[in-house]
Amino acid sequence: MFVCQNQSCDTQWAPDAVEIRNEGQGPLFRCPLCGARNYLEASTASDGTQKYRQIRQPAAPTPSTKPARQGGKRT
Numbered sequence: 001m002f003v004c005q006n007q008s009c010d011t012q013w014a015p016d017a018v019e020i021r022n023e024g025q026g027p028l029f030r031c032p033l034c035g036a037r038n039y040l041e042a043s044t045a046s047d048g049t050q051k052y053r054q055i056r057q058p059a060a061p062t063p064s065t066k067p068a069r070q071g072g073k074r075t
């Protein structure tokens with residue numbers, strides 16, 4: 001299930017309810033409701049099927065000072 005990352009929309013979509021395409025920055029789908037771009041990460045399962053995982057919008061390619069990672073807790 002994908003969730004539109006437009007905070008005022010926040011609509012959930014089944015993966016087969018949206019059109020996934022690549023506009024040059026990797027796979028994404030446009031929210032059918034609000035038109036927001038929602039970026040995806042493609043992976044190929046062991047049975048050969050293509051799967052998509054929703055990711056955050058890629059950061060702009062400008063170097064920035066990232067805050068030091070706090071703690072060591074990873075899930």
Ligand SMILES: [Zn+2]
Nearest residue numbers: 004009031034
């Ligand atoms: Zn939306």
